[in-house]
Amino acid sequence: MRSNPPAARQHAFRHFRLVAAALGLVALGVTACDDDTTNSNVAASIAVVSGNTQTGVVGTMVTNPLIVKVTNEDGNPVSGVTVTFASTAGGTIGTPTSTTNSQGQAQSTFVLGPTAGAQTVTATVAGVTTPATFTLTGTAVGGGQQ
16 A cells, blocks of 8 residues: 655655754854944943033142043943043043943043133043033132132
């Protein structure tokens, strides 16, 4: 007696569809994983975390450090990135370059310049066009402006 060829073909076709579906899911998973890690260590933005809008006497160090956070295009922190701090008002940056930690944060200190008024510090990262900007205020000894 002869076996039933259509039933055997249906079973083989079902098996083929299952294998094809499984391979498709594996390929999709590999592609998704690849997309998630492609830019994980590439800095996309830098933002002020703390230390902005401090006021102090000219020539003295502001109370709190200037802290920034560097993130990738997905908003995740990026470690090991060099951040450059610069002053536009004659103040002194404690650490002109700092490397981000595992939370994507870098910091420096700042001594206010000799002139009373607004003073700006920028923090930049190579490849990121918009800097993080701190605005600090120096006051004259005795609290008045010079």
